[in-house]
Amino acid sequence: MRGLAGRALLLALAAGSLAMGPGAPPPEYGRVVLGRSARKAGVPAVGFDHWRHRALFTCRLCHVDVGFAMAAGETGVTASTNRSGFHCGACHDGKRLHQEKPLFAACAEGGRIDDPAAACRRCHAGPGGAARRAEEFARITAGLPRDRLGHVDWERAEAERRVRPVDQLPGLSIPRRPLEMKKEVAIASGAAWMDGILFSHPKHSVWNGCEVCHPDIFPSTHSGQARYSMLQISSGEYCGVCHGRVAFPLGDCERCHKRPVR
Amino acid sequence: MPHPPRAVRRALAALLLALAAPAARPAPPPAAAAAPAWRTEFDEVCARTQDAMALSVEELRSLVARCDALLPALEKLAESERKVFTRRLQACRSLYQFVLDSRGQK
Amino acid sequence: MRRAFGVAAALAALLAAGAAVGQGAGVKKRRPLPQEYGRVVLDNHSTASRMAPVAFDHWLHRARFTCRLCHVDVGFAMKAGATDVRAADNQRGFYCGACHDRKTVFDGKKLFGACGPGTAGESCARCHSVGKQVTPEVDFTAFTRGLPRGRFGNGVDWEQAEEQGLIRPADHLEGVSIARKPMTAQKDFALSPKLVEMPEIVFSHKKHTVWNGCELCHPDIFVGVKRGSTRYSMAEIFEGKYCGVCHATVAFPTTDCQRCHTRPVQ
Numbered sequence: 001m002r003g004l005a006g007r008a009l010l011l012a013l014a015a016g017s018l019a020m021g022p023g024a025p026p027p028e029y030g031r032v033v034l035g036r037s038a039r040k041a042g043v044p045a046v047g048f049d050h051w052r053h054r055a056l057f058t059c060r061l062c063h064v065d066v067g068f069a070m071a072a073g074e075t076g077v078t079a080s081t082n083r084s085g086f087h088c089g090a091c092h093d094g095k096r097l098h099q100e101k102p103l104f105a106a107c108a109e110g111g112r113i114d115d116p117a118a119a120c121r122r123c124h125a126g127p128g129g130a131a132r133r134a135e136e137f138a139r140i141t142a143g144l145p146r147d148r149l150g151h152v153d154w155e156r157a158e159a160e161r162r163v164r165p166v167d168q169l170p171g172l173s174i175p176r177r178p179l180e181m182k183k184e185v186a187i188a189s190g191a192a193w194m195d196g197i198l199f200s201h202p203k204h205s206v207w208n209g210c211e212v213c214h215p216d217i218f219p220s221t222h223s224g225q226a227r228y229s230m231l232q233i234s235s236g237e238y239c240g241v242c243h244g245r246v247a248f249p250l251g252d253c254e255r256c257h258k259r260p261v262r
Numbered sequence: 263m264p265h266p267p268r269a270v271r272r273a274l275a276a277l278l279l280a281l282a283a284p285a286a287r288p289a290p291p292p293a294a295a296a297a298p299a300w301r302t303e304f305d306e307v308c309a310r311t312q313d314a315m316a317l318s319v320e321e322l323r324s325l326v327a328r329c330d331a332l333l334p335a336l337e338k339l340a341e342s343e344r345k346v347f348t349r350r351l352q353a354c355r356s357l358y359q360f361v362l363d364s365r366g367q368k
Numbered sequence: 369m370r371r372a373f374g375v376a377a378a379l380a381a382l383l384a385a386g387a388a389v390g391q392g393a394g395v396k397k398r399r400p401l402p403q404e405y406g407r408v409v410l411d412n413h414s415t416a417s418r419m420a421p422v423a424f425d426h427w428l429h430r431a432r433f434t435c436r437l438c439h440v441d442v443g444f445a446m447k448a449g450a451t452d453v454r455a456a457d458n459q460r461g462f463y464c465g466a467c468h469d470r471k472t473v474f475d476g477k478k479l480f481g482a483c484g485p486g487t488a489g490e491s492c493a494r495c496h497s498v499g500k501q502v503t504p505e506v507d508f509t510a511f512t513r514g515l516p517r518g519r520f521g522n523g524v525d526w527e528q529a530e531e532q533g534l535i536r537p538a539d540h541l542e543g544v545s546i547a548r549k550p551m552t553a554q555k556d557f558a559l560s561p562k563l564v565e566m567p568e569i570v571f572s573h574k575k576h577t578v579w580n581g582c583e584l585c586h587p588d589i590f591v592g593v594k595r596g597s598t599r600y601s602m603a604e605i606f607e608g609k610y611c612g613v614c615h616a617t618v619a620f621p622t623t624d625c626q627r628c629h630t631r632p633v634q
Binding site: 063064065067068069070071074075076081084086173174176177179180181182183210211212214215216217218219220222225226228232236237238241 | 393394395396397398399401509517518519562563564565566567601602603606607622623624625626627629
């Protein structure tokens with residue numbers, strides 16, 4: 001009974017502090033709206049759906065090799081950085097081939113934003129379009145395993161090789177010998193009524209390598225040295241940088257809180 | 263006193279130089295043809311940092327003593343020189359002391 | 369009912385306690401663009417003198433001079449603001465003014481004078497550029513084209529660039545540097561990480577002494593000369609201590625794990 005009350009409280013807390021939390025339907029989950037430079041330039045905001053890219057690439061490729069920050073607006077993407085081959089333009093340069101077709105060039109010179117058919121509108125879509133997104137999402141994620149909240153279970157999809165996210169791209173990544181870290185870290189829960197957390201390095205490093213999380217998000221490499229709370233996590237820090245925004249939502253408690261930790 | 267006499271002589275000489283150094287005269291630019299005495303001594307004392315590991319304990323001790331003897335003269339210089347050269351002297355003195363200390367550990 | 373309140377109170381206390389520690393961590397920082405990496409903003413006296421703060425980019429200078437030349441001979445501290453550079457120092461031929469004196473010729477051109485008397489407004493903005501749109505004289509993209517690529521930082525592998533002779537950083541500045549004997553060779557050594565599974569670190573003195581003199585690192589940054597006498601953690605390095613003095617800000621960043629953790633684990 002106590003356990004239930006606690007979990008309900010936590011869930012309410014987590015849900016309350018997340019705009020795009022567990023409540024967002026799967027096609028909208030992980031959608032990032034980038035409007036700062038767009039607003040300055042007087043063009044519609046950019047809507048970026050993580051699911052389009054995460055089925056194809058690891059988190060590491062974009063958040064390390066390309067260098068996207070992990071909070072909307074933090075990166076400082078502008079038309080000019082894209083044109084110089086950074087950010088979206090690192091791949092979307094009009095030349096790089098994807099499925100044998102050149103990718104459209106991001107923020108190409110002479111693009112006509114007023115033309116609804118222009119390439120500009122692929123990203124600068126503005127509000128609306130939820131119905132079309134839901135349709136595309138259903139098509140792209142058809143046949144992929146789902147978790148108990150109805151989201152795509154990307155972890156299982158990768159483990160079963162139904163998605164094969166690319167981790168390195170020529171001209172963008174400089175390969176390094178992968179560091180094997182097999183350690184499973186047991187983290188004690190701060191609350192007596194909650195199971196302990198079992199953190200798996202291998203499950204995370206498939207997508208992230210070392211450098212997505214260390215040192216920015218988790219500077220300490222010693223378990224127990226960094227202390228953080230569910231409040232911090234639900235407001236987007238520590239595990240909450242990804243979980244609750246893009247990776248599986250915090251409402252799926254037992255996916256992390258799964259064993260008694262001594 | 264463990265210092266060899268030569269080091270003592272040098273330290274005394276540096277001290278005298280230091281005392282003789284004019285206090286608040288605007289110093290010439292560092293590249294001036296006739297370098298002031300403190301500068302000549304500084305250049306000499308701090309010229310051994312790159313091969314400090316090859317120096318003997320005695321040489322190191324003497325260099326540390328010369329650094330200490332030079333410091334008062336540098337502290338009397340005009341602001342810019344004082345900031346730059348006391349920092350530089352501190353770095354080379356610390357290094358000699360560091361190498362000296364490491365000898366003791368072996 | 370009372371029990372529920374108890375749980376809520378305990379939870380609130382727990383959350384508050386958790387929030388108090390671990391500040392600064394927990395979020396993903398923005399990765400600077402290649403030309404921004406190693407930028408230092410100096411504002412000891414600028415704002416107070418109604419000038420824009422100075423933005424110093426390491427990349428251009430580090431391609432041409434060793435770290436030692438500026439941080440030992442010229443006397444720049446390793447921390448922004450710690451040197452306390454004043455306009456008067458520059459005018460009198462110290463710090464920036466040690467080279468930027470309107471006399472020194474570099475690449476066939478006289479260098480501009482740092483904070484020189486009568487310097488026109490435009491010239492001030494070359495360094496006092498924070499918050500201004502200033503087109504740098506040397507374009508980063510053009511300058512770094514053709515240099516070996518690095519994973520992070522400036523996107524340039526400076527170590528390789530020097531090894532291949534594509535850049536030749538000068539280590540001596542006439543009138544400022546002291547003529548010295550070349551450094552006696554120091555040994556490379558391996559360091560064992562505390563974390564199991566992490567490969568050993570191989571520290572190469574040789575690779576470091578190309579850029580640095582002994583006194584740049586010893587004893588200020590690394591106090592112990594005997595291996596194992598100074599113990600430091602990755603957390604401290606990430607905070608900018610020990611290796612992190614350079615490798616968190618200017619030299620290749622700590623995210624490039626395998627560049628130091630190079631050995632297979634025994």
